[in-house]
Amino acid sequence: MGTKADDTKAAGDNLSQLGKGGAVLMVCRTCGKKGDHWTSKCPYKDLAAPTDVFVDKPPTGETSTASAAPGSGKAAYVPPSMRAGADRSAGGSDMRRRNDENSVRVTNLSEDTREPDLMELFHPFGAVTRVYVAIDQKTGVSRGFGFVNFVSREDAQRAINKLNGYGYDNLILRVEWATPRPT
Known part of the structure; x- marks a missing residue:
């Protein structure tokens, strides 16, 4: 040693x-x-x-070099809904999407208003396909507006005629056609 x-x-x-x-x-x-x-x-x-x-997965040949940035050597990202073979008609978000044609916007709702309340208020005018009340994520109370979708445009028009200016929960509702979302 x-x-x-x-x-x-x-x-x-x-x-x-x-x-x-x-x-x-x-x-x-x-x-x-x-x-x-x-x-x-x-x-x-x-x-x-x-x-x-x-x-992560081997290439399947669905990305073309035309979608890649020139000279980068890498293919551009293609969202799953835009990839070949994607079923664009049955998306998971379809349940939350509104049909702008028969959609009614309701404003001046109280903080206590929930979706079942609007359903109860609007269903006498016709078949309702969707009810949405905007909720504040932090406080959990209504933000004061919501949307109601009807099956037929005539039912929606009747609801607008009867409920616009209607007193509900100590407030006067404003009911009008919803403006379409920009595409």
Whole structure:
């Protein structure tokens, strides 16, 4: 056994040997050079051909090079609803979407108003397909407006004629046609 100075000298020799002939510390994935630099600091990365990027699933050929940015070497992101084979008619958000043709906007609702209250108020005028009351996410109370969708436009018109200016929960309701959403 040697002294402490001999032990540290031997340990230092082992570390210096790693880069010379023993094990290689690192290999650049871009240029393949050993032990000189990290891949992210490769001086040759601009000159190297684009490498395959990690993908979660193998490519299916539905992304075309026309959708890719020119010269980027990568395909542009395509949302699932726009991909080939996607069923655009049956989306999960269809239940929350309103039909603008027969939609009525109700304003000046009290904070206590909920969707069953509006359903009870509007269903005597005809078949209602959807009722929505805007709720504040932080407080959990009504934001003072909502939407009611009717099956037929005539039923919606009757509801507007009868309930616009109607006193409900100590407030006077304003009932009008909902403006279509911009597309």
